[in-house]
Amino acid sequence: MNTPYYSKDGIILYCADSRELLPEFQDQSFDVVLTDPVWPNAVASLAGSDDPAGLFASAAQHFPRLCKRAVVQLGCDSDPRFLLGMPAEMRFFRLCWLGYSMPSYKGRVLYQADAAYAFGEPPRPRPAQHLIPGMNIPNGTAGKRKGHPCARLQSYVEWLVRWFAAGPILDPFAGIGTTLIAAKLAGYPATGIEIDERFCERAARRLDAIPAHLFPEVQPA
Numbered sequence: 001m002n003t004p005y006y007s008k009d010g011i012i013l014y015c016a017d018s019r020e021l022l023p024e025f026q027d028q029s030f031d032v033v034l035t036d037p038v039w040p041n042a043v044a045s046l047a048g049s050d051d052p053a054g055l056f057a058s059a060a061q062h063f064p065r066l067c068k069r070a071v072v073q074l075g076c077d078s079d080p081r082f083l084l085g086m087p088a089e090m091r092f093f094r095l096c097w098l099g100y101s102m103p104s105y106k107g108r109v110l111y112q113a114d115a116a117y118a119f120g121e122p123p124r125p126r127p128a129q130h131l132i133p134g135m136n137i138p139n140g141t142a143g144k145r146k147g148h149p150c151a152r153l154q155s156y157v158e159w160l161v162r163w164f165a166a167g168p169i170l171d172p173f174a175g176i177g178t179t180l181i182a183a184k185l186a187g188y189p190a191t192g193i194e195i196d197e198r199f200c201e202r203a204a205r206r207l208d209a210i211p212a213h214l215f216p217e218v219q220p221a
Helices: 018-024 052-060 080-085 154-164 178-186 197-208
Strands: 006-008 011-015 032-035 069-074 092-106 109-120 169-171 190-194
Touching: 006 197, 011 178, 011 197, 018 052, 018 190, 032 154, 052 080, 069 080, 069 092, 069 154, 080 109, 092 154, 109 154, 154 178, 169 178, 178 190, 178 197, 190 197
Parallel strands: 011 190, 032 069, 032 169, 169 190
Antiparallel strands: 006 011, 069 109, 092 109
């Protein structure tokens, strides 16, 4: 196993290729995979953008062994056939829309939401969380001012963590650490893998900027 790039407060980040590192994790090491992979129409400068479907399929083959469920975020103009890389034994559960309160556009496509596809076993019901909703409307657009060309809104991922996490979280395409930050704020341990050291550095700085007293201790459901 690689030496972590970052390890603090239950959050671990590896600077590595997820295809090489995922086979080294033990079975059912995590409760959920929550990730924003390299999309089919991603920025060309991102590692893996030459074959995003192949990259995702190579990582996803490990999901059923590692966790109970997986949530994959995609853009509204990303071909959902990309998700054919999900193993059949991790059944589709539901689609969630991650809406923008301020839409943007690309060509003739009006960007009003991203999508999150949930697979596998839903988390057990918890107080005030019996029915799992499919729409979240945060305050803001997706934004690209966080040191990553495809940054997601933090509130998106915090919402997904709230509804789909009940234990340790894995993000095999961690980017600048948005999932890891959401996990830390919710009190869940989390592990991220990111191949680009520039993004690992940015993620580490963002994680260190969160005061320890802000995140609670959460007992797995």
